[in-house]
Amino acid sequence: MKVILSKRFLLTTVIAILGIGTVSALSFDQQQEFDNAPVVGMYRFVIPSELQGAYNSVGVENLTNSMIQEPNTLSMNVAHVKTNPTTSYVIEIYKDGNALDTHRKSEHFQKYVNEVGSKLTNRKLYDVQPMLLMEKAEPLSAINDNTSVVSMTEFTIEKNEEDTILKQYQLDIERAIRDDAGYKAGYILRDRNNKTYWYVIQIYSDDVAYKKHVSSPGYRFAMGQIQPYLKNSKTEVLQGDILVNHGGQSFLRN
Template sequence: MNKSSIKRIILTMIIAVLGIISAGAVSFERQEALDNAPVVGMYRFVIPSELQGAYNSVGVENLTSSMAQEPNTLSMNVAHVKTNPTTSYVIEMYKDGNALDTHRKSEHFQKYVNEVGSKLTNRKLYDVQPMLLMEKAEPLSAINDNTSVVSMTEFTIDKNEEDTILKQYQLDIERAIRDDVGYKAGYILRDRNNKTYWYVIQIYSDDVAYKKHVSSPGYRFAMGQIQPYLKNSKTEVLQGDILVNHGGQSFLRN
């Protein structure tokens, strides 16, 4: 075989390999685009002291109007750091991208952006995907009740144990939703760009309900099963400000 023939064969092999890689990349992008999971947004920001009053009043109007007028806006949650009330988190959920667009175009959201949202500082956007979203069947409406508690836990997982970790959390959250009156919702999210970094957000009616859950046999068993596969786990307990949903959400990523 002459050198020219060998070069042609090598070139053909390279083109074939590149074609396979390209096809794989396109396939992955299509899977991401076709993901039918709810859309979740999570944000953290600081509210300047002079905006506290407007932030609260306009924020309540925005979120409660969303529940009343947007059936595909599933859940809206605002909570602040107990030791630093100016730092707040928002976790919001939509049926799909169209529902998110509908919310952003709404009059109440535009009013919020113009009067408050555009003036918030130290903003951080968490690019997340839902792994599990579960709520009690009845709608939740806890607005400045001064008792609601939101726990936020974040950690890195052993990627080989993703199924075990998700299953144990699922069993515990399902039990709490079913049996604990004060347990309102449990959400598990992961970083879109680092799928081994997870967030667990859980909503309780009050501090008693929170302590009851984390001391329950079911929770302790679940944590015992997954703790060896978690790294750098940390939990922050937040004060709920506005926690509203339609209720009944039940999503589990396959």
């Protein structure tokens, strides 16, 4: 079954989340077709220095209340660039468009938009769709613990190698979820408009867990299998700020 979401709905959501005043060269009346996979939002922005305190306090309130009050808001993650704490990334996962709409209308989200979200700068929206979403069974709640690590890898894949790459990542992430206490979640996304461009986001309890994973035989074997089919691969290691989920998420695109 497919779900049809209007451009009006999607752009209204983007405007609310990122504080965008106007969106040009797009028709609100166009329709766009999306499949019934979970809805993923991914954003990057800069937090002005004078907003750092408010951004953190209101952000924590928004994301933790989302976990308490919104069972279909599945995962909310904020992390910053270690060498530049003012630059942050957000990855949000919702069961479906209705869950996203519920979050967007919530009191805690509206407070975030009014006090902070509308004042962020250098915003970028990534138009992505999930390929794989996996989490440990137990809920995650890592809030300003100063130890959590988020790795973000992006690359271009060779055409016709999608199945190989997804399978190798799936095997490695499933193993890490099962066997590594410090490995918390793995998300694979692709650009909706350029399906050969992928992002891999992985969440760890700390730097030790991150280094353990990337040096493990399973990870090295998987990377050895897929490396010939990747182009322009780059990885950025981020400091986790607010990482919360209900746990147990398991989605694989067929």
